[in-house]
Amino acid sequence: MGQSGKFFRASNVPRATLRRLRVIPSYFFLVWRWSMWLYALIVIVFSHPSYVDTNNINYGSMAAFLLIITFIETLIVTLYAPVLQILFPRLLTTASRQTREQEQLRHQQTDEEGEAELLPPFAQTRNHYWNIAIYGMDVIICGLVMYYSGPFSNPPFGLGSPFYRYGMSTVFAAASAFRYQGGLLAALGYDLFALLGMVIHAPGSTSYTPNAVDIVGSLVDTPIVAILVAYLSNLLENYARSKRQERENARTQAALVHIGETLLKSTGDRNELLQRSIGPIQRGRFDRLTIALIEFSYDDEHPIKLPLHLAPMLTCTETIVPTDQLPDRSSQLIQKVLRTKQKLLTFESLEGKNQGIARLYLLLRKDDHVQLVLGAESLRMTPFKAQHEKFLTIAGTQLLVALDNIRLAEQTVQLAADAERGRIAREIHDGIAQLTYMLSLQAETCEAQAQRIIEASEEDAELLIPLAERLGKMVTISKQALWETRNYMFSLKPLMSGTTTLTQMLGNQLSEFQAISDLPTQLHVEGADDIYDEPRRHSRRYAQIGTTFFRIVQEALTNAYKHAGATRLDVFIRYQPNRIEVDICDDGHGFSIHGAQDSQPPNEEPHILSGHGIRGMQERTTELGGQFAILPQPTGGTIVRASIPL
Template structure:
C-alpha cells in the first residue's frame, strides 16, 4: 500500500515540499493572525479599565461581557483551527501514518487516506476556511464567521475609545474574517466581507452597544476613516499576496507536471521498447505506466478489431480489455458502460460523479483513431475533488498515441516477417520446380519409357518371355514410385507457394489442382461445384479471412487427394465444393478400400495428415468429419464459415 502511494504522489516525494509549504502560507497567516489578535484582545481587556461608566440600570457588568466575548471568540477560533484545511492536512497525515503503522484499517479508511493526499495536490492555495463545490454551504460558513466577528466587535466597543470600529479590542481579530474570504475568493470575496464587517462598525457609530456611556462619544474623522478603510485595504492586500503566491505555485505545479509527464512518457516509451514482441505484456505494462504517470487510480486499455459486415464499412468491436488498479477497490464499477459509450459515439467520454461532499469519481475515456478507423480506447479514473482537466487529457492522448504507434509497428513487423517468409517460401518453391521437380519428372518419363520398351521386347521375343516379367514388374513399380515422388514434390511446392493471390479464385485453384493430380496419378477426379463463387460479395472475397478460408480448403483437398492416391487403392475420386452465403463446404470421396479397423473395432481416425486437416478447420471455426463414403471408400468433409 505504501509503495502504491509513493508511486501516486509527485516525484518530489513527501508532503513537506517547498511548494506545499508555500501553498499553506495564507492559511497559516490567517490562523496566526486570529490567535494573535485574540491574545491581544485578552491583554487589552485584562490590563485596562473601561473609559466610560456603564449606563444606568445595566443588568450585566463589563467583566461578564468580557468573559462572554472572550469565550465566544476562543471557541470560534478553536473550531476554525480544527476544521481549517491547513490543520486537516497535518491531522490527515498523522492519522494516515498511524493507520499505516498499526495496519488495522479497513478498505474505506485506506481510500480516505489516499483521498486526503489527492485533495492537497488538486488545490492551488489552501483556503483559510472551507471551500467546497456547494456555494450555499460556503456562503453559510463565511457569513456565520462574519456575523460572529462583527457582533463581537460591536459588543466590545465600550472597552476602549472610540466605542466602535477600530477602538474595539476585537477589531483586528474580526478583520481576519475578511482575510479568510480574500484567501478563498480573492478580491471580490475579500471586499464583500470587508464591507459587511464595516456595516457592524457603522452600527456601533449610530447605535451604541449595550454598556456604552450615556454621554455620546464625539466621533472624529480619523476614527471613522480608520474604522471603515482599514479592513477593505487589508482584504485587498491579502487578496493580492494570495494571487501572487497562487500564480507562483501554479507555475511550479506546471513545471512539476511537465517534468513528471516527461518522466512518465519516457517510462511508457521504455515499456514500448521492452515489450516490442509481446502484445499482452506491452498492454499490461503500458496500463501500469500510464496510471502511474498520470496519477490515476485506474486505467483501462481497450483494444479493438474491425468486424466485417455484409454491407457498409467494418464495425469496430472490443477484443481485449486491460486494467491497472492502484488499490483493490471495486468502487469504480465496471468500465463497460463508458467503453461502449466511447465506442458508439467515437468521441471522448468525460464524467464526474460526486460521491461525498468533498470528493467524487472523475472518468475520462479517449478513443484513438488510425486512418479514420477506431483502434483503441484509453480510459482513466480517479477519486478527485474536481473533474479531469486538459492536462490529464493531453497526457492520455500522448501516451495513447505512443501505444497505438507501438501496436501498429508490432503489426507491421509481424506482417513484414510474414512477407519475408512468404518470399523465401516462394523462392524455395521455384528452386524445387526448376530443379528437383524437373529431375523427378524426367525420371518418371524414363521409367515409363523403359517399362513400355520392356513390354514390347517381351511381346516380340521368341525365347521364354517369362524371363522379362520380373523386369517389367520392377519397372512398373518404379513408374508408380516416381509418380508418387513427383506428386509429393508438387505437394511440397504448392505448400510453399502463397495462395489466393491476385485475381485467382478458389474454384480456379482447385481446378488446376485436380488437373495436375489427374495427370500425375492417372486417377480420374470428378469436380462438382455447387453455388457460384463469383456471386460472393467483392468486399467479402477481398478480405483476409476469405483468403485464409480458401487456403485452408485448398490444403485440405490437397492432403485428401494425396492420402487417396497413396493409401486408398482407389480408381476414381469425387470432389464437391459448395459455395454458400455464410460458409464454404467441401467433400472428397473415393471408392477405395476404406479406413482400416482397430482390432477392438472402430475406424482409425489418426495420422498427421488427418490431424492437420482437422486443425486447419477448427482454427477458422469450422467443422471436420471422416466417414464412410457411399461409393465404398472414405468421405472427408469440411465446412468453414465466412
C-alpha cells in the first residue's frame, strides 16, 4: 500500500464518524450539503464572467471567500475532528489516541447495548445548550452566506442566491436532530435572512422589486423541508427503536436463558449459587457486579426487625476493570441502599475523560422483606438506563426463586427428619416406654408383696430379704431405664415449638422427672421472658438457647438421680436483660470439682457423669457464647450453672 493509502486509511477516522456518514439521515445530509456546494461553485464560476462592477466591488474575491467559508464549514460539520486528524496526524498524535480510545469505548458501548444507530448530522455534546448553539451557529453562517451571495443572481435574495439550497441543509440538520420544533425554528431563522435580503439588499445588489413568486419561493421551501425531514426522521427513529428493542429483547432472553441454566445446575449451597450466577448476569453488560444476600435469622411468621444495614449478609463480587479505574465502593453503597431502602442510580463523571462511572444498586424484596441487593457498575459515557434496571430485576428475581427453592428444600428435609423423629418417638412411647413402665410397676408390686410376707412371717423373712433387696434394685433400674427412655423421646421431639415458653418446657420436664424418680423437684423463676421483645422471643437463637437449657437440665437431673444420692432437686431460671441463667441444685453428697476434672485421664469422664457429661454440657453452652460451671454448695451438694447471652 502506498503512503497516501496509509495516510487516508479508515482507521484514522473514528468509528462513530464513519457510522454517522453511513446512516440515515446523516448520509442524506452529507450528500445534500456537498452537492449544493458544488452547485453553488458551478453557478458562480460559469454564470459570471465579470466579477468587478461599476462600484469597484470585486465579486470574484467575495465569491471565492464565500466558497472557502462554506467549504471549511462543510468539512467541519460533516467530518469535524477527523479532518484535522487526517491533515495533521503528527501534530495531534496524543489527541488522536485519546479520541480513538473514546470512540472505541463509544463503539463498544453502542454494539453491546444496541443504542441509537440514527446519529444526528452534527457532533453532539452532553450539554443541551451547547447542541442548540452548534445548530444555531450553522443557521447563522448559512443565512449570512445566502444574504451576501444575493448579488450573484436574480432576485438578489432568497432563492436567487446560488447558496440558497446549500443553506437549506441547515434546516435538514436541525429537523433531524430536534424534529419538528428544531426544524421549524431553523427554517424561521433561515427565512429571516431571506426577508433581510428583500428589505435591505446585500452590498452590490441592483434595485429589484420583489414579486409574489420570488417571495413565496424564498420563504415556503424551508418550512416544507423541515416538516418532511422531521416526519421521515420520526419514522426512521421509530423503526430503529423497534429494531433496538428486538435486539435488546433477544439479548435479554439469551442472557436469562443462560442464567436459568446456571441456576438449574446449582447445588443446595447458597454461596456456590451466588458465585456461579454472578458471571452470567455480569457478562457483556457490567464491569463490576455485586450480589449481597441478606441472611436474616427469622421464622417465616416472625422476622427479626433489625436495621437492614446491620443485618448479616453473604456478598459476592466480580469485576473486569482494575480498581484504579473503577474504585470498589460496593460495601458502602450496599449499606446506603439498605439504610434508605431505595434503589441507587448515579453517574460520576471522570475529569478529563469522555466517560464516567455509572452505578445501579437495586433492592429485591420477598414478602415485603429485603432479601437481595444487586449492584452494577461500569465505565460508560451515559448513566444506566431502564433496560439495565429491568434486566437486573428479572435476573435477581430468578436468583431469589432459586434461593427460595434451596430454603424450601432444606425445610422439606428438616420436616421429613422431624416427621421421622416423631414417628420413632411415638414408637418408643407406645412400645419400649410402656413396657418399661409396666416392668417398673410389676417390680414395685413384687417388692411390696415380698415386704408384706417378710413382715407377716419371720420364718420366711431370712429367705425373702435377699429377694426383696434384688427387687428394690430392679425397681430403681427400671425407673432409670424409664427416665432414660423418656429422655430419648424428648431428644427426638422438637422442644420449643408453637407457644411453648422456656419456663413451661422446664416445668414439664421437672414434673415428669419427679413422677418417675419420686424425688421432690421444684422450679424457681426469677423475672419473666416478657422483658424481651416479641421478635427476640420468636427468633431462632432463642429457640436454640431453650433447647440447650433443656439438654443441660436433662443431663444434670440424670446425673443427680443416678450418682449424687440426692433427696431433693431445685432448678432456678433467671431472666436477665441480656442473658438467661439456669442453676440445677441438688443436696447430694457432692464431689470434688478439682479431682473430678483434673485427676481423671484426658479421655475419661468424671465418674458422676452419664451420656456426654460435663464436656457435652460445656460444649453446648460455649457454642452459643455462654459460660458453664459446676460449683459446690456450702451445705452440701452441687450446683450446675449455665449462662447464655441473648
